[in-house]
Amino acid sequence: MTRYIIKRLMQGIPLLIVISVVLFALMMSMGDPVATMGGRRVTRAADYERLKRQLGLDKPIYTQYLYWLVGNSWTRIDLDKDGVAETPGTRLGILRGDFGTSLVNRKPVMQVIGERIPNTLILMLTGELIVILGALLVGVYSALRQYSLLDHVVTALSFIGYSMPIFFIALLLMTVFAVLFKRWGLPYLPTVGMFDPQVGKTFGQVVYHMVLPVISMSVVSLASYSRYIRSTMLDVLNQDYIRTARSKGLPRRSVIFVHALKNASLPIATIVGLDLPFLLGGAVVTERIFAWPGMGRLFLDHVSRADTPVVMGILMLVAVAVIVFQIITDVVYAWLDPRIRYD
């Protein structure tokens, strides 16, 4: 197993290099970060030149990539444009844990991203938890009562949920629970931000502001997860060992929840494991609609200003998380299901 994990990790390295090269190249011609820096326009040509040089943006793309990857502390750079490289570089490069500094606000990328990660995870993990619990409930119920009225209703609803664009459900919920409730004089839910600035960032405020975004995000995943659980549960219920368990007189409850559900959860564990890393990236559209200060919005804001270090930081973080979670999922799966061997 150790050999398998090492092999998979080694396979991940070329993958990450390919991803980083392609994305870096795309980011390079995405507009001029200096032009929109700090919201001010750099007017004098000399200032513009100097800024570009200080940020290392005057170098050819492969040099910029190299500096981004391994830093420039091993060499000297020419800051005053006299043809002599005199200033020692200070960047360590992403391989040594230095993600660089944001071109927009000159803060370290790790700090910029680190400020947003908890906000995104709060939202996404709550959503994922609700989705898993809800999907188990709905999926198991409709598998046990296959072709009942409720099963048909759930199947139809899950099709609608699965096809639902997030913005549609989000705007619908906002209109009903914020606009209309307010108009009718009922207690209404907030639609924007993470907390009311007048009250402050308290636990209650965050929960209160989370309700609508979490519901909007959950609808789509809930639909597909519950369909999946229904079908794996149906598969398992037709197995011989379930019939055996029933015929030896085990109580129905223990047959369903111990014998059947335990085995039906195996494929679900895979799906959850593969979905988890993508939560890190946040829900771009949901965060945009609800003005939630998470990773998705950070990404949008910094892409629009061609802030390569931050954008690359987010993308590489997600890519690494995807690779690591794939390996974890495989390992956990082999541990849960002893029939599986990777050798």
Place this chain on the structure above:
Amino acid sequence: MESTTSQIASLSPDDLETPPLNLSQLAWQRFRRHRPAIIGLVVLTLLVLYALAGSLFFSEKYANFNDTSLRLQAPSAEHPFGTDSIGRDVLARTIYGGQISLLIGLTAVVVETFLGILVGALAGYYGGLVDSILMRITEAMLNIPEIFLLIVMAKYFGGKIPELDVFGRTFSGSVVVIVLIIGVTSWMYLARIVRAQFLSLKENEFVLAARATGTRNIEIIFRHILPNSVAPIVVSATLGVANAILAEAYISFLGLGVQPPTATWGNMLDGANNYLESAPWLWFFPGLLILLTVLSINFLGDGLRDALDPRGRTV
């Protein structure tokens, strides 16, 4: 008892057996029994008719005509779906936007299917080094959430293509850009499906026979193996149209997609959440049309899977 046997005996063997159904008749029979798929087909036809026939009643000029004195008007007899934030008629825009959205959905899938088949077929057929390189690229693409790829690419290519004149109509060049980037960021699942098909099909005797008679590789791939894996490709492409329409809507909703004045269902939603209280018709009609289209295509795809590729059902 006596009479029935004599009756049967009097019939010739040909009358006794109904002629066996051929494959497409069998598929049609299975499809017809899938009620949601039939409903999906009907709704989808109506939506296409709405987008096409609607242009007989309104000109595109009218759809793009703005009169700021009429901005944000509630639905009325004159403007059944209301007007938008600069006074354009929402009904006319959903018609022309529908044409573009459906067009983007269909053409993006053509790009997606082409790339998916190419990568999947080459990887599955040749195996070895070709396979591992192509599959690493596929994995690399799958490692980044699709919406991030779409945003980066939309920013990269955005605003670089001039306006286009096709059939006397002027399109924003961003339509072509969006079609290409949706195609380029969505072929990976199809490539995996095609590769799996090729891996198993290439071990069949008919491939061996073709090879023994000296058929060229390219002919074996496209003439002999590909037609045998057409069912999962059709199903996946159908569902791909729904995803492409959604992708266009998301990217245009973020303001990075097709640029106005060319309308799409997606870019009509851009900024609609600023008028949540005053003008809910801004998002409701285009949003509902997207939902209906995606829903009916998903139903249709589900029916097609049952009809063409019953083993391919994963969920």
